Amino acid sequence: MSDWLGPQEWQAVLLSLQVALVATAASLPLAVAVAWLLARRRFPGHDLLSALVHLPLVMPPVVTGYLLLITFGTQGPVGGLLKQMGIVLAFRWTGAALATAIMSFPLMVRAIRLGFENVDPRLEQAAATLGAPRAMIFLSVTLPLMLPAILAGITLGFAKAMGEFGATITFVSNIPGQTQTLPSAIYALLSTPSGEGPAMRLVLISAAISIGAVLASEALARRMAR
Amino acid sequence: MIEVEFQRGFPGLSLDVAFQAPAGITALFGPSGCGKTTTVNAVAGLLRPDRGRIVLNGRVLFDGRTDLPPQARRIGYVFQDARLFPHLSVARNLRFAARWRRGADADFDRITAMLDLGPLLHRRPATLSGGERQRVAIGRALLSAPELLVMDEPLAALDEARKTEILPWLERLRDEVRLPMLYVSHSVPEVLRLANSVVLMQQGRVRHAGPLTEVLADPALAPLMGAREAGALIAGTVVAREADGLSRVMTAAGPIWLALDRPPGTRLRLRILAHEVILSRAAPQGLSALNALPATVIDIRDGMVQLALGDERMLAQITPRSVQMLDLKAGAACHAIVKSVSVLPS
Structure with missing residues (x-):
């Protein structure tokens, strides 16, 4: 195996998996909350929140990365505060997780929001007449009925996080072993004379992970629909 | 005994409703769009009136200051479209209320037997016929230990054969479960068969409320019931x-x-x-x-x-x-x- 792919490449694959899993898991609760707000609540600033959530989807990733750098960099307003608390994001794998989380957030919110919109609020009314407290209506009626949408959100978010390149490389650079994710590694290999072979192998791994994620989520969705 | 009196404005229809329903089945009767469903929704707490007063067995459900949520009203609601939870089996639909309401579920065996739900318990709502679905919905509402049962045209979505299948169950319900019921309908035969008192509604107002025999013998109300x-x-x-x-x-x-x-x-x-x-x-x-x-x-x-x-x-x-x-x-x-x-x- 080790001559098929060098240790540096393996590191990039593992780092990408770590970054994508952490980014997806950490942003899921927030994505559910924001999707619920956008789907079920009308409040001043509703459309503004929606636009803000979608911003990373429509802006060039480089711009998002740059904005992250000036906000969360050690000299930035938030990054400075975090540094005093001993947390540094810029040029660290945690920064890569933040960048990919922000880039995949709109995709997760969109998928989960659709789920909320597809749950018939009349079923929630029925649960209320049967005495279910609000929180229990959410947990025992709304959430189970929208699990497929949440699963779709997780899959989309994870796939996007695995592939995120522009914002990540701008915010945390491309340091092998520290911030070099799978796409950054492919990019780096393509600019070295003998890198095409390993690059192609990384491309295959990347495709295998993405297809595997989609297949796993579909299998799960089928099991839940039973 | 339920006392209802409230106003609620909508674009195109303003509701001004007042009636009292005694024990037994009270039919809310009137043409489509006259405000029957809106009225029972206000009683069940699914719709907030602009002002008014709703009292069930001496308990204030709504009076401007008090506005109990549906959870606290103890009103079982059988919806026209059943609204069974599609992800739960029939048994778990029936036992849904027992998870948070004391006294619910106590009559599980008696009510499943009365509505003949035993053979359906392990099925999913999607596999039930329209009539079976409505029977489960009735059982689920009864098993939530309600003080009043509201039924919003429970037969309207069914074909004639299914209607004749469900009507005897409703009669049994009336005779065996001593529970006051509000029954929304625009079908005279259903009202005749089930109700003992009638609230006649027209364009958001109560035209008349009283015993069924009195309403049927009133020439001024005859056009509302339909000349035939x-x-x-x-x-x-x-x-x-x-x-x-x-x-x-x-x-x-x-x-x-x-x-x-x-x-x-x-x-x-x-x-x-x-x-x-x-x-x-x-x-x-x-x-x-x-x-x-x-x-x-x-x-x-x-x-x-x-x-x-x-x-x-x-x-x-x-x-x-x-x-x-x-x-x-x-x-x-x-x-x-x-x-x-x-x-x-x-």
Whole structure:
């Protein structure tokens, strides 16, 4: 195996998996909350929140990365505060997780929001007449009925996080072993004379992970629909 | 006992509703769009009135200051579209309320037996027929330990065959579960079969609320029930079977002879449609109709004559020309010739 792919490449694959899993898991609760707000609540600033959530989807990733750098960099307003608390994001794998989380957030919110919109609020009314407290209506009626949408959100978010390149490389650079994710590694290999072979192998791994994620989520969705 | 009084404005319809419903089944009757469903939604807490007062068995549910959420109202709601939880089995749908409401689920065995739900318990709602779904919905509402049951046209989404399948269950419910019920309907046959009192609604207002027999014998309300359906409902008891096979049924309006085979003592409700009644000033002779009862005119309105027959009230539908020919007016004595009677169980 080790001559098929060098240790540096393996590191990039593992780092990408770590970054994508952490980014997806950490942003899921927030994505559910924001999707619920956008789907079920009308409040001043509703459309503004929606636009803000979608911003990373429509802006060039480089711009998002740059904005992250000036906000969360050690000299930035938030990054400075975090540094005093001993947390540094810029040029660290945690920064890569933040960048990919922000880039995949709109995709997760969109998928989960659709789920909320597809749950018939009349079923929630029925649960209320049967005495279910609000929180229990959410947990025992709304959430189970929208699990497929949440699963779709997780899959989309994870796939996007695995592939995120522009914002990540701008915010945390491309340091092998520290911030070099799978796409950054492919990019780096393509600019070295003998890198095409390993690059192609990384491309295959990347495709295998993405297809595997989609297949796993579909299998799960089928099991839940039973 | 539920006391309802509230106002609520909508674009195009303003609701101003006030009525009291006694024990038994109270039908909210009226044409589509008159505010029946909105009214029961306000009672169940699914819709907030602008102002008013809703009291159930002395407990204030809403009065401007108090506004209990649906969870705290203890009102079982059977929706027109059943609204079973698609991700739960029938059994878990039925036991849904037991998770947070004390006293719910206590009658599980009795109610599943009464509605014959045993064979369905392990099925998913998606695999049930419309009638089965409605039966489960009724069971689920009953098992939430309600103080009032609201049913919003529970038969409207069903075809005729399914309706005849469900109606006996509803009758059993009325007779076995002593629970006051509000029953939304725009079907006269359903109201006749189930209800003992009626709230007649029209364009967001209550036109009349009272016992079913009173509403049916009121000529002013006849157009609301539909001209073909107008007519009285009177109570009677079979007293004797006569040699030629006819049964004599005693009513407060006098004896009525009917071709039916029921043992003496059977209590019946007789439905006498207004267009099945002929009026005659003289005592009728040489008629094939068996039942001619002496009557007094109380009121004449829009081609409907309201008659007093002893303690009973009846309607006869006649033309203005007949009114003139017979010189009918309030207080006039006449004979009501009943062409046909339909018999409803008591």
